[in-house]
Amino acid sequence: MADKVLMKGNEAIAEAAILAGCRHYFGYPITPQTEVAAYMAKRMPKIGGTFLQAESEIAAINMVYGVASTGKRVMTSSSSPGISLKGEGLSYLAGADLPALVVNVQRGGPGLGGIQPSQSDYFQATKGGAHGDFHMIVLAPDSVQEMAELTVRGFELADQYRMTAMILADGTMGQMMEPVSLDFKFRDPVEKPWAVTGTGMKREHNIINSLYLKPDLLEKTNFDRFERYKVIEENEVLYEEYKMEDAEICVAAFGIAARVAKNAIDQAREQGVKVGLIRPITLWPFPTKAFAAAAEKVGHFLSVELSMGQMIEDVRLAVNGKAPVSLCNRTGGMIPLPEQVLDAILSIHNGGAK
């Protein structure tokens, strides 16, 4: 019986953020993520929080920088073109080692593109997203429940590693409605001795900055930061395996594509084809080891994406030449049907894959 509520994915992100203690939201409306802002606009004033519609995405991400400097949980959300505008701010957050949550409910691109769902910001999200050497933790939900859970997780990881966590969703995840349980297990909060909270005349000033006057010091900071990234790659990889036990073909897909792929896999299994799925939940760090292990026993990989094929590059790196990796995709706001994925699986099974 109902401890659950029926929520849009965008609402689930907003409510989960509030439950995770986020009291500061800055954003600028863009379809298909506008409900995050609309929900925050209704809820934040009632709980003593701040909802602020900034004059632009660039303003919003810099407001995030400001609040993050004080050690408070803070977030912004947008969709693809808006995330590009936030790029400079993402790089500054990384350079200043600030924790923040950024949500990208992707739509078709490039350019203004369209408002229908897409996964074509994978490169942008996982390979840095702006100038300089840096990463963001990238979380890819495949249900409204995960939209909520990964939002909480995103805040916790951001605090723990002093960096930006990004929820990489897509229009369907943002707009679809599913029952959600908001009963989360929270991790203990992390101390933030670096935060700019006033010295109280008791300590030295904390300085938040991404400008380094000495190149050797900047280099050392980058090396140190990448040591931290290694810890994340070691400890924070999340993925789901589906029917992989005896699989001879492995589908790779995240988010909405993984849901479509599961349908196709079930249908293929009914026809006796041994096929499974590895669904990365963290896109960075990528579940490289899981794919490498699968490559020891699987004959063929199939990356299913709502893009021209972006994650497929990480799959190929992980598989490292041990098996062919094919692509099954739609783009520009279109979603592959289970039948299209099924055809691709059967084509591999019958030895006719590209």
Added chain:
Amino acid sequence: MNFKRITILSGHYGSGKTNIAVNLARELRQQKPRVAIADIDIVNPYFRTKDSEALLQKEDIRLICSPYANSNVDIPALPQEMYSVTDDRELYSIVDVGGDERGALALGRLSPKIAEEANYDMLLVVNCYRPLTRTAATTVEVMREIENACRLKFSGIINNSNLGRETAPEDVEHSMAYAGELCRQTGLPLLFTTVARELYEPLKNKIPHLYPLELQKKL
């Protein structure tokens, strides 16, 4: 249902208006020769009445919606044909209004003529499992915001409380206390409680005025 010439469905977004609108339009078409469903939702980018276009066409129900629905044109456009709803007095209409007070603003454009003719129902669609309308009090808040935005008063309530595909019969039964309290606070009648068709049998002797819905949409 006993239809007035215009039946307006409004409520919190995600309360299930569009699906109920399609169901009511099909019922109305059994009673009247000329029926339209008018989608004047300027809020929702996906999941529109247009998704049911083929079905509506087959059943000779006119679909009035923005020519940009389900396209990439991301502007709050209204269909010019929407004036048929008020001006063509032989036409029976179900009007599907966008969620919340922002969606109801669009209805305001039609309100003066609707109020003048005074042959309409405006029904509040509610779901107590939506996070911002979990109690009668918060639902009344949403309801008043809508009334202020569109300048029309609600005349009845449709209880569409559900948890999507996970809805159990008990969830619907549990919602009846909420629906009753909402009626008490607003003085409005509960016209019916809507359920997915498979929940109709187990509940039909337990809940008065139960209305089985054909679900129009799937992902």
